[in-house]
Amino acid sequence: MSDFSLRRQARLRREYLYRKGIEERHATVKQKKNKIKDAIDGEKEIPTALKQKALGYMASGEWDDPGPKLAAELGGEAAGGSTDIDDEYRWAGVEDPKIVITTSRDPSSKLKQFAKEIKLLFPNSQRINRGNYESKQLMEACRSNDVTDFIVLHETRGQPDGLVVSHLPNGPTAYFTLADVVMRHDIPKIGTMSEQFPHLIFHNFKSKVGLRTQNILKYLFPVPKEDSRRIVTFINWDDWILFRQHTYKKIDGGKDHELSEIGPRFSMKLYKIIMGTIDQENAADTEFVLRPYMNTAKKRRFLSDDDPW
Known part of the structure; x- marks a missing residue:
């Protein structure tokens, strides 16, 4: 550059x-x-x-x-x-997001498989091998190719346990812990993966942090068509974001609907948001950071209760 x-x-x-x-x-x-x-x-x-x-x-x-x-x-x-x-997010809803997905260095076979499933989750996304590239090099390449979001998946001893969403060109960047990851092939009676743009459901994102998190996740998806039968759900339960993905079909002559889970399935917990991209982590201001041992009179829930900022 x-x-x-x-x-x-x-x-x-x-x-x-x-x-x-x-x-x-x-x-x-x-x-x-x-x-x-x-x-x-x-x-x-x-x-x-x-x-x-x-x-x-x-x-x-x-x-x-x-x-x-x-x-x-x-x-x-x-x-x-x-x-x-x-x-x-000035072009959100006008232009479809363009997403690049990668992993930490030397990914295990399970993390590679999880990255493939995350690629199927987000329309108009592509997966690249990390190789020996630094974050700064990857971000420069993404900016020059009009990429809107950069996602990095991390693992510990072969188990996916981290997800970073960095919005381009100026941020924000959200850091999530992953838990209870279940791959598509581990879900019984799994449905066929749909390529339709999904309808989104967000439940219990009420605080300022919750609305901020909802926007970061929401704008990873393009606007769906009305007849789309794919549903992506983010449910806030005790500051854990439960992710599920389904398709549905009409039964009994259209009077009722039947849901089929298509996976993957996992839980996310937000622990940091910075006002910059992932390559600016040390220079950018911190917008939110989780402090689980904060001395408060009651347990504070960041995504649903009163504003903790």
Whole structure:
């Protein structure tokens, strides 16, 4: 890659991070103002942490202008209240994602088989052998070929136990732990693998982290056709994301439906999100990190309960 391309890439990333920082600050202020406004409208006590700033927020009078509120409802609310999704996923739903899947170095036969099944899971994806390539080399090649997402699968002693999803060109990158991996051929009465674009089901992704995770996973799939009979399900259960994949067919003259699991089957747990790509892990800001031993009064659930950020 030429020096000009490297400088241009660095400049675009600085501009992106600057816009994202401004949007996040505005979103934080907006959230606090809305909490104060809701307390006043409901004749409730203003939260203690906001009492000192309430008069200053009230003086700004921004609640009387419906424009920012409507823009957030129509755009950024889907991303958890921020409009950075306009930069990160601006072509989602317009152009199909283009995904590259690879593994850690020297993969076992089981990890290679799992990578093949993950390739079948994501439409418009291709699997490449890792070889001796560094992450930086792979990311440069992906950027030059308009790849939208880069997925890396990891293992421990032959058992798949990690999945990294890096969105291009500027991130985010999500790191997941894998558990309870069941290959397609290990599922009894397995159905035939469908190549249709799947309908997606997300259950219990309610917090800001949950919505962020939902977007990262959702935009790996293209928009399905209405008559598609393939279903991909992500269910949040106690911060574990249970993945299942089915097809269905109509029975009894169309009055009922029969599901057939087509696999694979696994569980995922998010443990980190960074504001950059996988080759920028040491330089990019950390957007979220799981701290399982945090000293809290009750167990905190990151994907479904109140915002932990």
